[in-house]
Each structure stands twice: as structure tokens, then as C-alpha cells.
Amino acid sequence: MTESDPSPRRDPSSISRARRYTPRGRTVREAASDSAQDNRARENGARDREAARRERNRAAAEPAEDAAAKRRREAAARSRQRRQRETTATGTARTESVRTETQARRTGQVRPGPTRRTSAPGAQRRPAAAREEEAPRVRPLRDLPRVGNPARRLRFASALVMILLLVAAGRLVQLQVTDSAAYAASALDQRLTTEPLPASRGSILDRNGNELAYSIEANYIAVDPTRVKAKPAELAVELAQLLGRPASELEPIIATDETAQGDPIMFAYLQRGVDLAVGDQITDLKDPGLIVGADERRVVPGRDLAANVIGFTGGDDGEGLAGLEANYDEWLSGEDGEVTYERSQSGQPIPGAFYREQSAVPGNDVQLTIDADLQFQVQNILEDTVEEHDAEFGSAMVMEVGTGQTLAMASTPTYDAAKPFDVDSEEQYRDYATQATFDPGSIHKAIIFAAALEEGCIEPDGTMPMGQTITKGDTTYEDTYPHGDATLSLAGIIAQSSNVGTIKLADCLGAEKVYEYQQAFGLGEATGIGVSGEAEGLLQEPKDWSGTSEGSIPIGHEVTTTQAQMAAVYETIANDGIYTAPTLIDHLADSEGNPVEDENEEEPETRRVISTETAQTLQYLLQAPIADDTGTGRNAELENYHLAGKTGTGQLVVDGVYAPGNVTSFVGFAPAEDPQYVVAVTVYVPGGGGGGGVTGEAFKEINEFALSYFGVRPADGPPPEFDVWG
Template sequence: MPPRSDEPRRDATTGSRRGSSRGAAGRGGDPRTGEPGVGGISDARAYTPRGRTIRESSEQRAGREERTGQRRNPRASRSGDPFRPALQVLDGGRAATTRAGRRENAPTTRAGVIRTVPARPRPDDDEELPPPRRRPARAPRRPDRPAARRPSRKRPRPPKLAEPRRRLRLGTLLVLAIFATIGIRLVFLQAVNTPAYAGAGVDDRLTRVDLPAPRGAILDRTGAPLARSVEARYVFADPTRVKDRMATARLLSPLLGVPVSELAEKMKRRGDSQFQYLARGVDIPRAKQIEALELAGIGVHRDERREVPGGDLAANLVGFTSQDMVGLEGLEARYDDLLEGVDGKRVYEAGLGDLNAPIPGGYSMTTPAKPGSSLVLTIDRDLQYQVQQVLGRQMAQTRGSVGAAVVMDSRTGEVLAQASHPTYNAAKPEQSQPTDREDAPTSFVVDPGSVHKAITFGAALQEGVITPDTTMPVANSITQGDTVFSDTHRANGRRMSLPGMMAYSSNVGTIEIADKLGRDRLIDYQKRFGLGQPTGVGMPGEASGRLLPAEEWSGSSYGSVPIGHSVDATPLQMAAVYATIANDGTYVQPHLIKEVVDGQGGRRTPAEPPVTRPVLSPANAAALRTILEAVTTVDDATGVAARVPGYRVAGKTGTGWRLVDGVKQPGEVASFIGMAPAEKPRYVVAVFVWSPGGEGGTVAAPAFREMMGFTLRHYRVPPSGGKAPKFEVFPR
């Protein structure tokens, strides 16, 4: 290899020297020998990417343009960066190129192959790259010369690189989706579920305190309490925390009034139970003493106790409640919904542990309790007491008997007193028998007997069958069907007046009047007077009684029904019959409720007005009262024992039977129902006494006398101004 020239190199575009002569650089050979020299770095830079020099490429392009007559944009003819010429890769060490850039056949002594590696053109090159060089057409292969088999070299494909843009887009979308999901969830929580989560948080801090509503009171007509609720305490035990049952029971027994053994049994552990009542309705001072003992497992809490100031006063009317203030019997049960209040509550936020106190400014809501309404009865407490005392004393003369007494205001239908015997203490109902707690005036079903004769006489007067002056012969007995009906006071066929028939309670005379009246009209007046249906006085379980339907009448019924047999009625129903007579023939429904007092504002609501209907004309009612007055006026009359000193009394005695489920009971039911003053009646008193031995006749009339006398004095009714009329039993 000849030595490298020391001349400076010539730049490819300016022709300056860069280490070789012009001729050597332009022709690519050795100027001294004329042989193509070995290409150096300078020669390699002089070639284009296709293996031609820049000059050769320009000359070749100029010649092509002259032949075709086309000119190209000189800016587009730039081949590339002149400072980045193509490198010539030599196989065999020498290049075989001509000035024009055409490849000539190499000498047979050299088998060198020239390969060029094009350089990437720069975007600011002024010359356009030359078109690709076409290979000369191959000469047909000679048949006698086998084709040279060129080795096939398959260039390996480079691995496909990931696209960063696609990866970036995918990642961006994924991040945006995550943020969108989080944002939507936050909006949902803040806008939609906020109340629910806030409420759940508040619930954990809320404390609820019940505000019990007191039960309404039951008052008499003057406002005096017959039953009322008072605040109390209940004492309870947690058996799982009680340490010494016997020692605890001994400390509590004198305070609660409960035996030690009973308390110890209640505190006995039973499974996982953590609550057991020890006492209900404990007075507040006594409850404070129990709290002061600080006994393990013993607690005290607010309670309500039903207080009955009178004990047994009107107990059969008022009834009682359970320890949970639920009405069980009497008016307490009948008007339980009205008397029961609506509990309130207080809900507030409080801390936990030692900070268990209302949080200032926290949530707080109070629903006030609504106390129950109070019932104001028509009962007069003082009169009720006296009636009960009288009934009790009179009933003491009989053994195993049942008594009922009713005092009514004939003009208004108000029940002023309603007593039963036996009775009980409503404050301690557990100590009584169920039969002691029945209200006899509304549940005591009897055959009323002769007190029913007032209905027969009244219907006959109203229908014009008889007049107040009617007289008729009365036999000692009469037969109806297969039954003979007789009189106790024998008339022996003499003519008797209507007052005489009533005074001596003539069965025969009454039956004969009923025969003239007729069956259907008698049944009609029984209904008008209120028999056969409950009075609706307000007591639960009131009996309706029963009238014998016309189709069930037998031959004997024409004799039994007019005198008060084969008829089922209650003492209150029969008292309403006589009140109708006393009220000038107008029936007024008996009732016990006067008004209702609102538990919140004290607003008073009168009870519904009673049902009224005319039964008799005032004239016929007055005539009937006069007839009934003979019962207490005529000598040897049946009701002489019912006279009230200073007052004229109209009434009637009766003797009937007691019926239990339609079955006649042994003994008799004696009764007396009367009104006073007879000339202008104000009050009606009814007394019914059933005794197994039949001693009621000696009890009913005297009991009426005492009760009516006290009632007239209690209400300051002046004595009768005139004397009772003179009655002729057997007129001439």
C-alpha cells in the first residue's frame, strides 16, 4: 500500500485539499501508477449511498436530463449531506469504479466485490438522491454450464419494538377511568348516601328516654277521684349480678313487704335472664331507701300505680287494671283506649363512658307524652258510699246472697249510684273471686216478678183497656193453659180497684187485664220500656235479658208473662221502667258517663245524649204513679216497709227467680222499685236481693227506705206537701 499523502484533504463540495491530490481524489486511483488504489477514508466519503461519487451522480443525472429533456428542481436534486458520504465497503481491497460511476468488469485476476453502505440523508441536503441503479439484464444461461448456486442468506427480522405512544394512551385512559370511578363514588357518597351514613353515625350517639304518659282518671260527678294514676317505682333484680340472695332478700323484705323466701326465689338465677320484677308500684320515698342500700344487682325504675282512694267504693263499676296499666274489668276495660295515654320520648346525642351527658348543640328532639283522657261519671261518690253501706248491712242478714241497688235521676237518666254485693277492693283485685267482681245491676238476670205488673197496667191504661177508675171482680185463682195462678190476698170474687190490685199484688186481676190487652200489645210495650235489649249504660258485658217471642207463647204464658215470669231482665232495666213512669211516660236511656276531660288541655266533651222515646202519656203516667202509691199507703199492702217518712212513695214489690244461663236457681229474688216524691218524682231506687233461702223479702223494702231517704236528704228535696190519697181496695 503506497504511503498516505501528506497534503491536506480537500472538501467534497469545495474541492479543498484534505490529504490527497485532486486527481487521486477524483479518480480514486494512484496518480503515480494509474492503477486504482485502495480506497481510504477520503475515497469512501466521496461516494454516494449507491456507490457512486457525488460528481459521478451529478454527471449521470445531467446526461439523463439531456436525453429526456426534463429538468428537476435543483433543491430536490441534492443527494444528501456532503459531510456524510456513503462508505465504501471493499471486498478484496480495491474498488472497480469509473469516473462516471459505472462498474466495469474487474480483472480476471481479482474477484473482489464492491458493496456500499448508504448513509442516511439529512433533511437539509440540497441534492436529491439518485434513482436506484438498475442491474443489467442477465445473459441467458448456457445450457452446458450449470448455474451457480448462490447461497441464500435470509436477513433476520429485528424484534418488533413496543409503541410508546400506544402504551402511554392506554395508561392515560386507565388512570382517567380510575379517577372517574373514585370521583363518581365520592359524589354518590356525599350527595346520595350522606343522610344514611350521617344517620348511622348519629344513631351510635343517640340516647332514648321514654316519657311515660299517665293514665286518665275516673272521677265522680263532682270531680272526686274514684281511680287515678300516681307516679311510683318498680324494683327489679338482675340475678346474674346478685351476690348473696338471702342477705339481699332480708334487707329488702321490710321495705317491700314481701316475704324473704319469695324475694330470694325471684332472685334465683334462671339461665341468662337479667331481669326480674321484685315489686311494682313502690312509693317513691321507699324506693329511695332501697337505692341508698346500693345492693348489687338491685335496681329501681320509674313506674305508675293505679290508686283507688275508696278501695271498694264503686269497685264493681270502676274495675281495675293490670300492673302495666291495661284495663281488665269494669269501666277500666270498657274505656281502656280512652283512658290510656300515648307515651312520649326524648332523643338526644350523648357521649360515652364518663361523658355520658347531652352534647351541647347536638341533636335533640322531645316528643311530649299525651296523658290519657279522664272519665267523669254520673256517680255521686257520697251517695254511692251510702248505698253500698246500706246494701251491705241488709245483705248481712242473708247468707250466700247476691244484691243489686240502683239510684237514678228520673229526668236525666243519670245513674247516681250503682252498687253490688258482694264487692271487692279494686286496689287489691287479686284477693277477690271473679263472682265478687261482677256488676250485679247489669249482669244479674232475673225473672222480675210482680214489679213487671207496672208494665201491664201502664200498657192497658195507654191502650184504653182500663181507666184509673176501673174496677172488676177478682177470683182467688185463674187457670191459663195447664197452670193455675192464685192470689196471696184473696178477693173471693169481689170487685177490686186498680190501686187495690196493685197494693195486694193481685196475679188474677193482672192476668185478666192482660187478656183484654192482648199478647202482641203487651210484647210491644215491654220493648218500649226497654226490656229485651241492653240499656247501653256503658258497662262491659251488660246482659240484654230476653223477652218471650209471640211464637213461643204457650197457654200458661198468658198467665206468667203479665205477672213478670217467663221474662228475663236485669235490675237496671227494671229501674229504667220505673224511671219512665216517673218521667211522665218518657223513656230516657240510663247512662254512667257524664263527660270526657282531655288529658292535655282539660277540654271537656259531654257524653252523647241518651236515647229517649215516649211510652206513656203524661196523664196515664201520673195515673199509674197514683196506682203505685197505694203499695206503700194501703194497710197490709206489700210495700209498707218501703215508706219514707215525710215523703210520698210510689213503688212495687216483686218476687221472682234468678236465672243462670236460662236455668232457674233455688231460692227467690225479692225486689222493690220505687220513686219519690210520688207527686213529682225526682229519683228512682231499685233493690234486688237473691237469697237461696228466700229471705230477700225482708231485705229489699227496708234497704229501699234507707237508700231513698238518704238520696232525698242528700239532694235537699223538700218533703211532700200533701198527704197520700185514700184508696179503696174493694169499692162498693
């Protein structure tokens, strides 16, 4: 065909395309049906790809959606894909069914569908892989999880929330209604703290108002173990250096934060009476568990002056432990107060919170009869005497005649009352004038002389014949002054301290009378002088006397007394025969110093023991031991004053047996013409010695100072002369 041929040429590729879409053996209608099915598949794939793209965009826009929503969307997408596949399968099946029916109508039989060629002549078909890429790949379905029921979940969550709210509400009701009072009280207890307000202890004054013991401002150091921050062992070491107390004693107090019953310990004393400067140092430690409070410290300015009489205080409450401090502790101590307040975690009081204060009631005063200056001199004289004679202990007293007031009462060994626990032996605490008992020896003979004169066994100027010895039971008693067989006057018996003459006078009296006069003069019972722990001594009733008692008891053996009892005997003679119980207490006073009548305090007991005539006769005769050349107390003679008294040499009983050595004594009064003061000196000398030789000098020196100190006029004339020989 030439180019001028008007009929167009047929493009060979167009035939191939026709064959591609109308394969051999298929009609145009069938080809059109297949082409429509492919178009729908392509449209479905496009929609799926568009949905996937939107899903990716949504996922990128909402990165924070939860996993549950994502899973629901994925499940929905899979569901759409399944429906699409089902729709496609249904359409394909319907098209095949239509083709089959058409063929059957034409031929009257059903022809099997032609096998499709994989490739056509002259054309290249797309590979299966490319066709699969164009259509969405459908993965096999898995078993999907069971979809939850939102309504049921909501009900369950609501029920759970309601239960939790009910439990919380119940607990709130319990805390704020049922147990509110208990919890509030417990919380208050944790905030509350109670600290003591120690009462100021009263003073002990001498007769002139001088303070023998008083209290000054100080600090107490306490601990709240529940709030201690430092380690107890380390804190105890720091405090030990400041308090002067071993760390081994402080550590258990600091470390123990509850009682045996499990109750918390919030206050415990570590030390009382601490100097204010030490209290400031402990405050600087800044440990919240340490408490520094206002307190007082006992001061004894005389240190060992009358320490055995005054005593001392101690313990956590500063109570009296010995002497007058113990005997009048309730009167002196007053009543402690306390302050209770709420404190913060740092230990500071909470402003406006609970606060209650009970004020302390200060203690009262005790004014003694002791004269501090006289006490000082008596104590020095006694200590010199004990040291000079290598004595083990001694005591000395000065009493006022007529009142029984004790102006001085010294003991040695003694101690420093400002440091009462710094002693070598507890014997240093003893008041030997009232707490030590001994056989009085010859100073007891004054009772026999008074009874013999009162009962008429001898006249004041009477005489008695006697030998050098006398035997009672299986014991022979001898006079120390050698006189042989002689006649002695009553003055001579007293001057020479004749054992034989005294025993003969007791024989005249009889055991019953001797015992009766011993009791009348106050032997066998405590004097009530005011010192705690006063001894009573020992008297034997006549029914208990042995064969030797008729000889031993009259001369001061087989009987025990105290120095205070024997001083009261001679005070009775000096007081014209009237016994007055000795006392150390002048009066009691309140905290302001005003005298107070003590309803429980009894008036000193007074009673007549012998007649005035008998007493005055003895006042004269008792000068003989000092004034006469044969007297046992010659070394006690005092220039310008006439002294009266009696020496004695007794024994000390220790654990039921007599200790070695002697208890030497000198008891008397001055001036003899008008007795004002009784002086008694007693010294235990393990090496032995006589009453006059050991105690005579001390008796004289004490009388000399006392008479001069109190302004007693000297005697107008020389001492009397006695006819000691009958």
C-alpha cells in the same frame, strides 16, 4: 591438650546438635530444607493459635451475636485451617521432590529416603505427643450444612410480608368501607337503650269533682338481663322482699336475656306503681341491670266505694281491667312517651351522645254522675240488708228522673279497689246492677198496667172481678193476698200485686202487645249505662211462647232482666212516659279538667213510650202498695214523704235451671207528686223471702237519705187513700 593450648576445645554437645539437625545419611541442604519446613509449620501453628485467641476475644466481646453468624465464622475458620494444611502438604511434597531429583542427578538413581532415627546417641528427642501439641490438631472434616441463599431468603420474606399486608389491608377495607355501616349500627345498638316515659292516667271524678280514682307519682322497677351482675336467683330473693312478689315469678324475668328469636332483651318490667321509698332501696342495691324509672300508681281513696262501678287497673302498662277503667281505658290512659340515649358500660348516659325524647301525653278525665256521699250511704244500707237476711248478693241504684243520671249504684259483695287482686272469688268484681240477670217477678207488672191503661183495657178507676186463682196451660197461678172471689179495682190489683188480675189484663193486650211494650220500655237490650260487660237480659218473642207463657210472662217470669233495665222502666213512668237511657257519665274532660265533646259519644236515647196521662195515672196508683193497708210494701212507708213503687219476688237462673230461694226487689220513685229520684233495691236470698219483707226497709232508708240530702221538700199532706175493692 593443656590449658595453654590455643586451639579451642570442641563441645561434645555441639556434635549432638549437629547430628540432630543433620541426621546420618542426609546432606546439609536436605537438613536445611527440613529445618525450613519445620519453621513454616511452627509459624502456621502460631498464626492458628493467634486466630483462635482473637476469636475467643471477639466471642467474649460480643456475647449477643446470633447463632447463624457464629456458625459462618466457624465454617470460615475451618476453611482456613484446611487451606493451611493443603499448603503445608504441598510444600512438603515439593521439598521431597527436589531432594529426589538432586539425588538422581548425582548418582543416576533414586535412593529411598533413610529411615529417621527416633533418637540419636548422646541426645534426647522430644516425644511425638509434645510435637503434636506444638502443631494444631486437625479434626477430620464433617459434611458441612448447605449454605443458605440470602437473596432467596430475602425474596421469600418480602413476599410473605406483602401477603400479610394485603390481607390486613383487605380486612381494613371490609371493616371500614364494606361493613362499616353494619358494625357501626351494631355498636350503636349496644350503646343505645330505650326507656318508657309512662303517661299520667286521667282521673275518675264524682259529680262534684271529688276524685274517686287518680294517679300519684311512683316508680317502676325494670331489669336489663344483659347487664345483671348478681346471680338471678339471689337477686330475685332480694327483690321479692321489697316488691311483695314471689321470687319464683321474678327469677325467670331476670334470667331470660334473649327472646325466642335470639334478640337481646334489654328491658322488662318487674313491677309498676312502686312507692318512691322502695325505688330508693332498689337503687341502693347498685346492680347495673336494675332500672328504676318514673311511674305512677293508681289510688282509690274510697277503697271499696263504688269499686264494682269504677273497676281497677293492672298489667305491665297499667291498663284498665274492669268497670269504667276498662270501658274508658283509651280515654284515660293517654299516650306513653319514651327516651332513647347512649349509655356507657356503667349504665350512665354519655354526655353529648345521641339522645332523643318523645314526651308523654297525659290521659284525660272522666266525670261521673255518681255522688260519693250518696253512694256511701246506699252501699252501707245495702250491705246491712244483705247481712241481715243472709243474702248471697244484692244491688241498689238511685237515678235522677228526667236525665237518667245514676247518682248511686252499689253492689255487694264488693272488693277493695286499692288491692283488686286480694279477693276470694271473681264474683266480687261483678256489678250486680248491670251484669246479673234474674226473673223480675212482680216489678215487671208495671209494664202490663201501663200498657193496659194506654191501650184502654182498663180505666184508672176501673174494676175487675176475679177469683183467687187462674190456670194457663198446665199451671195454676194464685194471688198471695187471700181475697177469694172478689172484685178488685186497678188500685187494688196494684196494691195487692194480684197475679190473676195482671194475667187478665195481659189477656186483653195479647202476646204481641205485651212483647211490644216490653221492648219499648227497654227490656231485652243493654241500657248502655257505661259499664263494660253489661247484660242484655232475655225476651221471648210471641212465636216462642209456650202454654204457660201467657200466665208467666205478664207476672215477670220466663223473662230475665237487669236491675238497671227495671230502674229505667220506673224512671220512664216517673218521667211522664218518656224513656231516657240511664248513664253514669256526666261528661268527659281533658287533662286540665276542661269539658270535651266526645265525637263518638251518643246522646242518651230518649223516646216516648206511654202518654203523659197514663204515666201520671200510674204515678198516683203506684202509691197504693205502700199507702194501702193491703199493700205489699207497707214497711216502706216514709213519714213526711209520699213514695211510689212496686215489690217483686222473682227467681234466679243458674246454669239453665232455677236456683233455690228468691230474688226480691223493690223499685219506685219519690216524691210521688213530683218524682225526682228512682230507687231500686234487689237482693238474692237463697232461703227465700218476699220483696217487701226483705227490701222494703232498705227502699225506705235510701229514699229518706236521698230526699233529705238533695233538699226535696216534704209532702204537704197525708198520703192518698185508695179504694181497692170494686
